Amino acid sequence: MMNKESFGACLLLTLPEDVFAVISRFLSPSDICNLILCGKSLPALVDTEKMWLVQCEEVKVLPLLEIVQWRIGISSYKALCRFLVEVVKPLLGIWVQQNPELGNVVYVMPGFLSVVGCRIIPQKVAPSWIQEDRVKWSPVFEIICGFDGSNGFFLHGRDKEGSCLYPGFVMGIEKSCNVLQLDVVPRQEKSSCNEIERGASREEGEIPFWMLAFSDRKNLLNIVTSHVSLHVVEPLNEMLFPTLKYDEAMLVERRTILLKMHKFGGNWKNMNLEEDDQLCYNPMQVKINEMLENLGDDYFFDEEELIEVTPTENTNVLGESSSSKNTTPSQSEIRVSNRQSFLSSGDTFGLGLTASYSEMSYYKGWPYMHFHHFLLYKLPVKKAVDQEAYAGLWGGTIGCPAGKCPKGKTEKSLYLLMLTYEESEEHSERVLIGTKILEGKRYVRHPNGTAMFVVKIDTPSLDPFPVDANETHFENSYSGEGIAEGYSFRYTGSKPGSLFVITNDLLAFVWKETKVVITLQRLNLTEILKKGLGSCVPPLPPSKNFTYMRRSFINEFTKLSTDSSYSE
Template sequence: MSGGVAVEAEDCGSGFFIGLPDDVLALISAWLRPGDLCALALCCRGLHAAIAASERVWLAQCRRLGPPPHLLSRWRMGVRSYRALCRFLAAVAPLLGIWVHQNPELGNVVCVIWGFLSIVGIRVIPQELGPLGLDAKPLLWAPVFEILADANGAPSRFFLHGRDCGDECLYPGSVRSIESSCNVLLLEADARHMVSTCPSKQHLFPARSFPAISESKRPSLARQYCRSYATVIYRSLAAPRASSLPFSRLPFRDGRRLLELVAARVRLKVPRDLASAPLFERSSFCDDASLLADRRLELIEMLKLNGGWINRDVAELALGLMEHRSAENINAIGDRPCPAAHQRRAFSSIAGYLKQFMGRSSIPSASCSISRNGNSSGSSKNKHAQLDEFLRSGDIIGLSLRATHMRLTTYRAWPNMHDSRIALYKLPLQGPMAGREYAGLWGGTFGWPPGQPSEGKSEKALFFLLLSYEEVEGHLLLIATKILEGTHYVLHPNGSAMFIAKMDEIGSEAFPWETSAESLQVEVKNSYSGEGIVSGYGFQYPGSKPGSLFVLQNGLLAFVWKESKSVLTLQRVDLQELLKKGERVPVLPPIVNFAYLTKSYSNVFAGFPINSGHSSFQTMISPA
């Protein structure tokens, strides 16, 4: 009797919940997190079945997570259900936002936005603007990476963008993990074990032949996509298992060599029509949904041709003989069939040579002291691993992305970054709120009126500043951190505070100009005392001179240096909207395109010609 009552209660509860009107159900679901829905589903079997099967509940969750609402129905066609779509959106949402690196000093800004059933990392290129600003000259950008959703909604695969021998290329890899509180995005190599230790020959095929493509729905792909000269693991072989030895334990030099080797072996040359296809919706007036859907299908076909993995033996062979044989001999050895016994002897001797060579050349870390008995007194986690040890920890090697949380120190809202990690660092973006209305991303140029060119120059450098609030010794400060500078040669260190305004101290200086560019009277709403950075690059933390921050009409901010009367005029910007209206430029080689670690004071991202497939410009972007 009691069992029947319980079943009726379950049926009544689930029936009442799922029987609510669509607008009421969507409203309730919108206020719940995915974890709350999962907890609700644990109440009884009826609610579990109702929530798991309800498309309306998970559609409301998808809308809550922030992608373009009008594209959700198209995205749903690429996954099994709205629940699978919600899984992807919730997993990659921590990556959305602005990521930076210290080098080059002009600025290295990567904005992660929604693509099409994907997220896309876009680099903003330092540039100059004319008198009409961004209204007349679009923002220049270049792709860095993109993460795709599979049919189950897992963000398991990604493509790294890069350039090789003048050609646009894609480099497939896997997504290792994404932590919900991630602040560091790492590009690494991943060594994995295959489920089947003895793969059949049909799963391994040389790069110059395409025996598996004949069964594909699009046989022409064999002619379109140029792959590297190496033996590649076919993606449908088996699900690989992660190794236990982390990539971070490798010395920086060995890790970079391995990344460059894997990237060269898994690269895919992109046809011109696919290279010019949009990566994200450009505007509501452009019907990009069909183009984006077709591009995604082609990327999936490319993954079938090359899953992004190379055999461990190929990596050992290439790394062991790189300094002693030419690339042609290495490829010839990799492609020439030989008996199994001869292969085992060859790989064994090469692995032994590599181990002996690495053992002689390895240098103990300075941070670990060595005791008399030969054991390190430091923690084993801090010891560098040998390259051959890392390779032996798996059967196949590939590129991978890992988003993790690290304890980072900051100086005036700018994180202190590791020099030996190929990584991007997330900037905490404060939102405007009562009493802190000016927080967020701002852009502008030097000079008054805004945008008016100075003598002898037709354009002005574009600056992007991140404005954030910080309380110091009981005083509320507004810190304007430089994250991008469009000059030809850097004048202000990357991550430095262009100005700091004391928000509890009213400024005593008057605004130096009475009219704007339209000859309208300048209206000053508020002014605050502060100090601005000294011009000129010569030391890590430049000095400062007094100035004032003025809040003008139309939401403009202007910081004026007291002595020189130099003025930096800013307006709030929506970077995602600017990118949608921007123009694409060619990228750098893959590893440096992700994170440029070399110290540089010029514009390293603007040294390639822009072809017609990427932009309407037909000229060379002048390098800084």
């Protein structure tokens, strides 16, 4: 008698492939893999190109046309699905840092067989900037997909000679990641060409990179990036994603070059990807221990970390009491010990990118951040739904809707806002919060994370629009408060105002007393960037390009540009 398992497998085998393809839309990639293991006959039905194409569609990060285009450069739809699920989907979205205060917004989007991080630059825009799709951006990083679905990491940056790429390793990506970290990672060197190189496993007592002193981490990153850097010409540095300017053949050629760079380093021009699979060296790594013997410990000395101490009869210059100096290690000794422990944990060192999940606290949608770690934080930008119709990413300028204000300056500072819904502090009603994440002025007026306005979304406003709007129909208007005096994003002053809804994709907030208007439009940055009409701004030096640490109130990302339009 046929058992239940055999009967179930036989029943599946009787289904036409097209019917099973429809059923597979209700299964996850892990479900498909489990089915493959359920019987010898099932792989012929389940583990097919058609099934994995359906799974690639169900990941919902690429349209079908692009999925088919990506298949050209990869071994199978199964390998492509792995890359989409494990790399692309978790990273897509908006990542931020507190500094510089004007805005540090990194938008992660699909490239071409890759996922790319593009920084949206604080800038001025014309009134028709959305229609013309003209946005200034700068490359930050990208993760490319290999022929077998594997991945390779590149950090973007520049040195005195021009733009560079810095190859490294993807150390891990969690599906619900909200923190993106740049590290120097220890690696075990190959002892023979046939051995597989692996990351050094951390033993008990060894110090991870993030526990080192800030200046040590900064110096180690500078050492590694200076040794693995690969100079590139500007077109190669700009072709991160498909646009109207770059056809598929150009993108395929660029990806081939990147795969060679990642595998062969500076010798990539003389190599073929099909050859030399077993290299006895790794161009992405540097033997830091040997280099430090020549540099000496003074290389890690940072005057900014000195703490001034007034010596007394009971205190030495390190701030230790005379009775404890022989038993309690000083900060300097701990720092040196941690550094030595870290450097002894591997034979070679390279760049590493880790995307992990961490429990975080938020204030009006803005995360609390560590300012001395090379981290980017993912913003919880929500998609619009019926009960939260205005949630999402919005961009706009100070000024009325097009054609409704007196003529003035042709260009105005761009604002990017994240609109989120929350319960009021009294939990009595819902509020809509417009959190500023980028400001295009020359000097910042309010820091990242500032709530530009808070609107009582269930309380209609009776205030009129401040200018003649006979031709404009307002669907709704709500009362609230907009930011006023004050600088801190947590304790700013506020003044009464109203939010006017022109359409679900066009809003205007008006400060009642001053009649100042900020007009916002819903944004799809992927569509805007892929038009290719914006301009690419040269990146900063590598570590600064990933996370700008120093507190600054000006536009640090355009200092290297000579374009007069970058300054006010």
